[in-house]
Amino acid sequence: MFDAILLIAGRGERTRLPYNKVFYKIDGQPVFLRPLKKFLELDECERVVIVAAQDEMALAKEAVQFLNSPKIIFVSGGERRQDSVENGMRMCVNEVVLIHDGARIMIEKPYIMAVSETMKAFHSAALAVRVTDTIREMKDGKMRMLDRDGLYAMQTPQGVRRNEYLRAAALAQNDHYFGTDDVELIEKYLSIPPVLVEGSYDNFKVTNISDIRRLEAVMEGE
Numbered sequence: 001m002f003d004a005i006l007l008i009a010g011r012g013e014r015t016r017l018p019y020n021k022v023f024y025k026i027d028g029q030p031v032f033l034r035p036l037k038k039f040l041e042l043d044e045c046e047r048v049v050i051v052a053a054q055d056e057m058a059l060a061k062e063a064v065q066f067l068n069s070p071k072i073i074f075v076s077g078g079e080r081r082q083d084s085v086e087n088g089m090r091m092c093v094n095e096v097v098l099i100h101d102g103a104r105i106m107i108e109k110p111y112i113m114a115v116s117e118t119m120k121a122f123h124s125a126a127l128a129v130r131v132t133d134t135i136r137e138m139k140d141g142k143m144r145m146l147d148r149d150g151l152y153a154m155q156t157p158q159g160v161r162r163n164e165y166l167r168a169a170a171l172a173q174n175d176h177y178f179g180t181d182d183v184e185l186i187e188k189y190l191s192i193p194p195v196l197v198e199g200s201y202d203n204f205k206v207t208n209i210s211d212i213r214r215l216e217a218v219m220e221g222e
Contacts, residue, residue, distance in 0.1 A: 003047040004039045005088035008102035009077025014208045022102045032102040049088040051077045086169045098157040099182045103206045119159040124186045126158035127199030155199045158182045
């Protein structure tokens with residue numbers, strides 16, 4: 001069994017929408033409802049903590065009201081993603097917690113369960129896909145080619161153990177360190193590297209306006 005944290009407190013300004021991208025509607029419903037439903041449909045998921053911005057809390061609650069699910073709990077987001085995850089983590093009760101970006105709309109249940117199953121044997125896990133583009137790094141005015149055979153693009157959900165994450169988050173806060181994903185803190189402060197679980201290139205993150213168009217095409221095809 002596991003709890004899930006669904007992060008919808010971001011702004012997503014690169015989409016050029018005048019509002020939070022997860023509230024973009026397709027077929028009359030905010031897009032964040034799709035990943036939410038995927039988690040709710042799993043018997044193994046006991047609780048979904050939705051982390052929303054305080055000024056969007058009423059809007060988010062109204063959007064999910066028709067689901068009438070006792071699994072759903074709301075909490076306010078923090079200043080940074082890391083703060084939002086910590087706020088959500090404190091509302092979880094299961095040892096295993098899966099953290100998912102609300103902007104990764106096209107997550108499917110088999111991938112959620114793959115991370116959940118991995119967490120039965122390990123302390124940290126995350127979906128990831130191999131990088132297919134050629135990557136060059138520019139640093140200090142010098143450019144070098146990176147070996148893409150060893151590069152992975154991280155996705156969500158990412159699985160952690162609740163108490164370990166809170167310990168790592170407290171240490172990070174003392175250092176004023178802010179990670180770019182969730183399993184990073186576990187690795188940096190508790191020396192627990194994540195197990196990478198093969199993800200899907202369809203599990204893309206809605207970041208810009210072209211992603212919105214891609215999302216529309218895929219969801220309308222469903």
